[in-house]
Amino acid sequence: MNDIKLAVLGGEGVGKSALIVRFLTRRFIGEYASSSECIYRKRLSIDGRQLNLELYDPCSQACEGKSTLTDQIHWADGFVVVYDISDRSSFIKAKAIVHLIRELNLGVAKRDADTLVFLVGNKQDLCHVREVRREEGQRLAAESQTQFYELSAAEHYQEVVLMFSKMVHNASLGGKAKERRRRPSGSKSMAKLINNVFGKRRKSV
Numbered sequence: 001m002n003d004i005k006l007a008v009l010g011g012e013g014v015g016k017s018a019l020i021v022r023f024l025t026r027r028f029i030g031e032y033a034s035s036s037e038c039i040y041r042k043r044l045s046i047d048g049r050q051l052n053l054e055l056y057d058p059c060s061q062a063c064e065g066k067s068t069l070t071d072q073i074h075w076a077d078g079f080v081v082v083y084d085i086s087d088r089s090s091f092i093k094a095k096a097i098v099h100l101i102r103e104l105n106l107g108v109a110k111r112d113a114d115t116l117v118f119l120v121g122n123k124q125d126l127c128h129v130r131e132v133r134r135e136e137g138q139r140l141a142a143e144s145q146t147q148f149y150e151l152s153a154a155e156h157y158q159e160v161v162l163m164f165s166k167m168v169h170n171a172s173l174g175g176k177a178k179e180r181r182r183r184p185s186g187s188k189s190m191a192k193l194i195n196n197v198f199g200k201r202r203k204s205v
């Protein structure tokens, strides 16, 4: 069975947990614990294939054993980089993260790299207090060869599911997940890395 590892990254309070919880449970709860990083696990069937999905939700605050952004980037097969359209500073942070992913993943085949990073402008329902224009998101995505989405975890269930499903599909076809399938011995060291980086904190949904 394929293992797919996705990291949802971005600045503080942009809605990372809200997007993950929306995708996994259909619900938008409103408030989410953010004092520890965690990995959500779920079995999925995509295109008739069984997949073990691991979704990493980082902790924005200082917390014990916190992994670095570099560790998170090395661990993941695919990335959903989130900013809040009503918060310009979160867009600047998202830009820096996208650039770091590009720098650290230089070895990944270009065709794979293009499909494994999504830039997501969240909180579209707050467009009356928008600080980042849609075109700016589109431009950054085009410059950094990522795919662009603007949506709302609060209001757009279908779009959130579509976005994550697309990423799971892309990650299952390309990049590190493909490498792991080719070289099963690599899975041992990967498992070790996960435990080193994230300890044993995992959640099943």
Ligand SMILES: Nc1nc2c(ncn2[C@@H]2O[C@H](COP(=O)(O)OP(=O)(O)OP(=O)(O)O)[C@@H](O)[C@H]2O)c(=O)[nH]1
Binding pocket: 011, 012, 013, 014, 015, 016, 017, 018, 019, 029, 030, 031, 032, 033, 034, 058, 059, 060, 061, 122, 123, 124, 125, 126, 151, 152, 153, 154, 155
């Ligand atoms: N209006 C609106 N609020 C949202 C949306 N998504 C998340 N929020 C709110 O934004 C706040 C932060 O959401 P979280 O999901 O905790 O954000 P996070 O990025 O995981 O936060 P940290 O882990 O603290 O960095 C919460 O009050 C959410 O209810 C959205 O699409 N629209």
